[in-house]
Every structure is written in C-alpha cells, then in structure tokens.
Amino acid sequence: MTEEIIIAGFGGQGVLSMGKILCYSGVMEGQEVSWMPSYGPEMRGGTANVTVILSDERISSPIINSFDTAIILNQQSMDKFESAVKPGGLLIYDGNGITRHPERKDINIYRIDAAEEATKMGSTKTFNMIVLGGYLKVKKLFKLESVIKGLKKSLPERYHHMIPVNEKAIHRGMEIIKEVATVS
Amino acid sequence: MEEFVLMKGNEAIAEAAIRAGTDGYFGYPITPQSEVIEYLAAAKPQERTGMVLLQAESEVASINMLYGGAGAGKKVMTSSSSPGISLMQEGISYIAGSELPCLIVNVVRGGPGLGTIQPSQSDYFQSTKGGGHGDYNLIVLAPASVQEMADFVSLGYDLAFKYRNPVMILSDGAIGQMMEKVKFKPQQPRNKKSPDWATTGKTPDRERNIITSLDLDPARQERFNNKLQAKYKEICKKEVRYEKIQCDDAEYLFVAYGTSSRICQKSMQMAREEGIKIGLFRPITLWPFPYNEIREMAGQVKGMLSVEMSAGQMVEDVRLAVEGKVKVNHYGRMGGIIPTPDEIVEALKQKIIGG
Numbered sequence: 001m002t003e004e005i006i007i008a009g010f011g012g013q014g015v016l017s018m019g020k021i022l023c024y025s026g027v028m029e030g031q032e033v034s035w036m037p038s039y040g041p042e043m044r045g046g047t048a049n050v051t052v053i054l055s056d057e058r059i060s061s062p063i064i065n066s067f068d069t070a071i072i073l074n075q076q077s078m079d080k081f082e083s084a085v086k087p088g089g090l091l092i093y094d095g096n097g098i099t100r101h102p103e104r105k106d107i108n109i110y111r112i113d114a115a116e117e118a119t120k121m122g123s124t125k126t127f128n129m130i131v132l133g134g135y136l137k138v139k140k141l142f143k144l145e146s147v148i149k150g151l152k153k154s155l156p157e158r159y160h161h162m163i164p165v166n167e168k169a170i171h172r173g174m175e176i177i178k179e180v181a182t183v184s
Numbered sequence: 185m186e187e188f189v190l191m192k193g194n195e196a197i198a199e200a201a202i203r204a205g206t207d208g209y210f211g212y213p214i215t216p217q218s219e220v221i222e223y224l225a226a227a228k229p230q231e232r233t234g235m236v237l238l239q240a241e242s243e244v245a246s247i248n249m250l251y252g253g254a255g256a257g258k259k260v261m262t263s264s265s266s267p268g269i270s271l272m273q274e275g276i277s278y279i280a281g282s283e284l285p286c287l288i289v290n291v292v293r294g295g296p297g298l299g300t301i302q303p304s305q306s307d308y309f310q311s312t313k314g315g316g317h318g319d320y321n322l323i324v325l326a327p328a329s330v331q332e333m334a335d336f337v338s339l340g341y342d343l344a345f346k347y348r349n350p351v352m353i354l355s356d357g358a359i360g361q362m363m364e365k366v367k368f369k370p371q372q373p374r375n376k377k378s379p380d381w382a383t384t385g386k387t388p389d390r391e392r393n394i395i396t397s398l399d400l401d402p403a404r405q406e407r408f409n410n411k412l413q414a415k416y417k418e419i420c421k422k423e424v425r426y427e428k429i430q431c432d433d434a435e436y437l438f439v440a441y442g443t444s445s446r447i448c449q450k451s452m453q454m455a456r457e458e459g460i461k462i463g464l465f466r467p468i469t470l471w472p473f474p475y476n477e478i479r480e481m482a483g484q485v486k487g488m489l490s491v492e493m494s495a496g497q498m499v500e501d502v503r504l505a506v507e508g509k510v511k512v513n514h515y516g517r518m519g520g521i522i523p524t525p526d527e528i529v530e531a532l533k534q535k536i537i538g539g
Contacts, residue, residue: 064525
C-alpha cells in the first residue's frame with residue numbers, strides 16, 4: 001500500500017502539523033513515511049502545503065506531482081491541486097471560502113465544513129483534526145489508536161492535555177464529512 | 185533499543201552531531217539550514233555531553249573557530265547554506281592546507297549570490313573542485329535521506345580524522361526540510377585523549393607540534409604538496425562510495441545524487457512500467473568520484489542522463505568517466521525548482537533514447 005497525499009491551505013490552518021500526525025500514525029504502524037513541506041517566505045495567511053507519503057515499501061521520491069488524495073483547504077489550493085489528483089483518487093475540501101467547487105468527474109469528492117464546525121465546537125485550533133477525522137473516515141488508513149499515539153508523539157508534552165479535545169474533533173470530522181460525488 | 189523518530193534532515197544532523205561526540209559546533213543561521221543550530225540550542229548539548237555550542241558573529245568567524253578547535257585535536261563542525269559556505273572558503277583552504285579534520289555541512293540553496301532559499305545542487309563544483317585556493321580536496325558525502333543525514337555525521341568524522349582532512353556533507357534544502365523516519369546510533373562519549381599532532385601544549389618528551397598552512401621555502405612546500413596529493417590518491421583508491429539500483433539489466437542509466445537521486449527512483453519506476461530498462465547510479469562520495477564504476481557501466485548501457493538541480497555540473501565528471509564511450513546528457517532545473525518525476529522521464533526519452 002502506498003498513499004500519496006497533498007494537504008494544502010493557508011498558513012496557520014495546521015496543514016503542516018496535520019501532515020506530521022499522519023506520518024507519526026504511519027510510523028506507529030511500521031510504515032515508511034515522508035513529509036515534504038513547501039517552505040519559503042510563507043507565513044500565517046499565506047499558502048502552505050505539505051506532501052505526505054505513507055508506504056509499506058521504501059519511498060522513492062518525496063517530491064511528486066500527482067496524488068492519491070488531495071486535502072484542499074482554500075481556493076488557491078483548489079486551483080492548483082484539483083488537477084493533480086490521480087484518476088480514481090480522492091479530493092476532500094472545506095467549503096469555507098471556496099468560490100469554485102471541484103468539477104472533475106473522474107475522482108471521488110468529499111466535502112467537510114470543518115472551519116464552521118471548529119467554530120461551533122468553540123476551538124478553531126481543532127480545525128485540522130476535524131479534517132483529519134473526515135479523511136480517516138473515507139480512507140481507513142490506520143487504527144484510531146495509532147492516530148492518537150501519533151498525536152501524542154507529534155505534540156510537545158505541554159500540550160498533551162489537549163489530546164482529548166483533538167480526539168473529539170477527529171470523531172466529529174468522521175461524522176460530518178459528506179460525499180459529493182464518487183466514481184466506482 | 186533505539187526507536188524510529190520522525191525528524192527533519194537538519195534536525196537529524198544536529199542530533200547526530202551530539203551523539204557522535206562532537207566537541208564543538210560553531211555556526212551562523214541561514215535558511216534552509218537554521219534548524220541545525222535551532223535544534224542544538226533546544227537540545228542543550230552542553231548539558232548532555234559538555235559539547236560547546238556557539239553562534240558565531242559570521243560564517244567567516246565560524247570556520248576560523250573550526251580551524252582553532254581542529255588544531256587542538258577536537259571534533260568540530262559547522263553547517264551553513266550556499267552563501268555562507270562561500271564566505272568560509274578561505275578558512276576551508278587553510279584547514280585543508282594545515283591537514284586538519286573537521287566537518288562542514290552545506291544545505292545547498294539556489295544561487296549565484298543570495299539566489300533563493302529553495303533547494304538546489306549548484307554547489308557541486310565548489311565542493312568537489314576546491315572552492316578555495318590551492319591544490320586541495322574535501323571529502324564530499326552526498327546524503328539522499330534523513331537517515332543518511334544522521335549517519336554521515338559519524339562517517340564524516342571517521343574519514344576526517346583518518347585522513348586529517350576536512351569533510352563536507354553536501355545536502356540541499358529539500359533533504360534539510362523534509363521529515364522521514366530516522367534511527368540514531370547510541371551516544372558516543374567525547375574523546376578524552378587528543379591526537380598526537382594536536383597543539384595542546386608542548387610536553388618535555390616531544391618536539392613542538394606546529395599547525396600552519398604557510399611554508400615560504402618552495403622546495404619544502406612542494407614536498408608538502410606531494411604529500412597531500414599522495415593522501416588524496418589513497419582516498420580515491422579506498423573511499424569511493426556509491427549505490428547502484430536496478431542496474432543489472434539496465435540499458436539506460438540515470439546518474440544522480442541527493443534529492444535528484446530520490447526523484448529519479450520514481451522516474452525509474454515510471455519508465456520501467458513503460459518497458460524502458462533504466463537503472464540508477466547514485467554517487468555517495470562526490471569526491472572521490474566513482475569514475476571507474478561509472479566507466480564500467482558505459483560498456484553496458486546505451487546512454488546516461490545526469491540529473492542535477494543545476495545547469496549541469498556533475499555531468500562533466502560523468503563525461504570524464506565514460507571517456508566518450510557512450511552518450512551522456514544532462515537534465516536539470518535551477519533557481520530552486522525541483523524537477524518532477526515525469527519531467528525526468530520525458531527528458532530521458534528526448535535527450536537519450538530518442539536524441
């Protein structure tokens with residue numbers, strides 16, 4: 001199994017840390033992982049993306065240009081990465097601020113209104129964990145306990161009291177993700 | 185048993201430096217390698233091993249701190265990125281001319297000048313052909329994974345002390361910034377004993393140890409040059425390192441190091457799915473360069489594509505190696521752009537198979 005993922009959105013949305021938690025979850029299950037961020041003069045409000053690869057085999061290139069899954073969290077990223085999903089692949093997006101919805105007919109499309117849900121939950125910082133939950137609902141990549149372990153590994157100890165909130169957010173994401181269109 | 189951790193290449197270098205028993209790290213922050221000194225500062229190596237961690241006032245100062253520390257027989261290192269490494273060239277030449285061991289990490293970014301902060305491989309000439317003045321060589325190691333970023337720290341020190349020669353780890357912004365699994369060697373103690381050539385104060389039982397790169401007597405200087413060259417010859421004979429992937433049945437060959445070699449592995453999978461029998465030759469030591477091993481491949485394959493994030497630097501060594509026996513071409517991107525796997529397959533078709 002190899003899963004090649006791009007997570008793209010605004011800086012500050014937790015794009016990079018979501019990728020890191022995915023990687024650590026993979027490590028917990030003995031997988032090979034790679035995490036390649038776009039780095040540069042980026043900052044809160046600018047665009048940020050990360051390429052994550054999870055595999056049972058040695059990972060060749062950490063840099064790729066087509067993906068099994070694209071998790072898209074703003075319009076710029078939709079414009080850039082909708083076309084980069086492999087046919088039959090998966091696109092998950094947050095509807096918040098999206099003016100042009102995905103149009104492809106040859107991929108599976110899911111929508112998760114995580115920004116709205118995070119506000120409702122009273123903690124905007126759980127946004128990325130809601131998205132992660134949605135993704136894990138659609139693609140059952142790991143056991144939930146590996147994800148929680150991964151979360152523990154990637155969070156500094158001083159934030160470990162936040163783990164229950166994050167776990168709740170993952171569950172909420174699993175509940176609210178909606179199918180838009182699928183191909184068999 | 186040590187477990188796998190997830191780390192950036194830059195962080196892996198820093199942790200490996202502490203574990204290798206480094207006596208002193210001297211550096212000045214620059215993107216894309218600032219995580220090295222950032223990690224070290226957080227890890228408090230002064231408490232773990234007594235290692236000195238010092239942010240110098242400039243790259244020129246850091247390399248000269250290395251010169252001093254190495255002269256005292258200590259395990260010393262620095263890290264920087266391209267513009268910073270350019271500033272260090274005078275010191276590197278002096279260290280080579282004084283036959284001192286040290287470790288220099290270059291996490292390359294695009295140039296020339298301040299260039300860009302994105303990854304590049306355009307410092308190949310500078311690293312392998314002597315970026316400073318005089319007839320000297322660095323031993324140059326090219327990691328292609330976060331694990332190798334860690335492993336090459338202790339390997340680098342071993343080679344540096346074995347040959348009393350500066351060693352460079354030539355990485356790039358992509359490997360510096362990406363995270364992969366890495367497993368570290370256990371903590372090595374710092375050396376208690378100094379090498380017998382170190383300037384640690386004269387004792388009555390021996391002559392003075394003198395460390396200098398200056399000899400105004402041309403005859404003596406030439407004798408020294410000959411001694412250096414003999415050392416380099418021995419290194420070329422004994423320390424060539426490389427990796428061959430799917431070369432057994434290869435009709436074509438990618439030659440690539442570092443990040444490019446990783447991308448080429450994906451290109452290789454794609455090309456093989458189309459029935460193109462392609463292998464990958466990955467030099468691990470860029471100096472000494474695996475000339476003989478690439479020459480051997482020239483008898484087997486119909487063409488070689490050197491893939492680098494540069495205008496074409498290593499390709500000159502590949503051409504030297506094959507002595508015109510087989511077609512060699514270059515494909516690369518510059519300015520901090522990383523070539524994509526399919527772009528490389530296309531270049532292979534156009535420049536080697538069809539060209």
